[in-house]
Amino acid sequence: xxxxxxxxxxxxxxxxxxxxxxxxxxxxxxxxxxxxxxxxxxxxxxxxxxxxxxxxxxxxxxxxxxxxxxxxxxxxxxxxxxxxxxxxxxxxxxxxxxxxxxxxxxxxxxxxxxxxxxxxxxxxxxxxxxxxxxxxxxxxxxxxxxxxxxxxxxxxxxxxxxx
Numbered sequence: 001x002x003x004x005x006x007x008x009x010x011x012x013x014x015x016x017x018x019x020x021x022x023x024x025x026x027x028x029x030x031x032x033x034x035x036x037x038x039x040x041x042x043x044x045x046x047x048x049x050x051x052x053x054x055x056x057x058x059x060x061x062x063x064x065x066x067x068x069x070x071x072x073x074x075x076x077x078x079x080x081x082x083x084x085x086x087x088x089x090x091x092x093x094x095x096x097x098x099x100x101x102x103x104x105x106x107x108x109x110x111x112x113x114x115x116x117x118x119x120x121x122x123x124x125x126x127x128x129x130x131x132x133x134x135x136x137x138x139x140x141x142x143x144x145x146x147x148x149x150x151x152x153x154x155x156x157x158x159x160x161x162x163x
Contacts, residue, residue, distance in 0.1 A: 013058070016040075016041060016049065020035055020039055020053070021053070021058070021059070028062045073103070073121035073122055073123055074121075074123070075121070075124055075125060076120065076121045077122075077149045078117055079118050079148075080146040080147075080148075081118065081145050082114050082115055083141050083142060084140075086141075091115070095109070101120075103120040103121060105120060105121050132145055
């Protein structure tokens with residue numbers, strides 16, 4: 001788990017860095033020379049900036065965004081998990097357990113009356129029930145779960161970066 005705020009470990013970004021990030025968020029496969037041309041900088045400068053953004057952790061990676069339904073995991077849900085008070089001393093261990101579950105798409109450590117919110121993708125309602133009943137609810141550190149099925153979701157394609 002991260003122990004410091006995300007913005008505490010990153011250098012300040014200038015407008016060129018922000019533009020590079022927006023372009024890569026829109027199309028991570030955009031060629032370096034096209035990014036450089038859009039940013040008005042030399043390709044070598046652009047390459048160096050992208051490498052620096054990666055090394056500083058601002059760019060966390062490049063990946064393929066695969067539709068879970070296309071690979072047999074068409075039912076998605078959000079599961080809120082509340083831990084017993086005594087289990088909160090070892091959140092990292094439980095987070096690693098969650099990360100090892102094949103159905104888990106994302107893990108969020110949250111405030112409020114729950115400790116974790118996980119995004120899962122499974123084949124069907126029987127698989128979702130099994131995930132909750134056989135993998136989450138039986139854990140000794142889990143005090144309770146609350147499952148919300150996702151009917152549909154929209155992922156913004158051009159999210160502006162904040163200042």
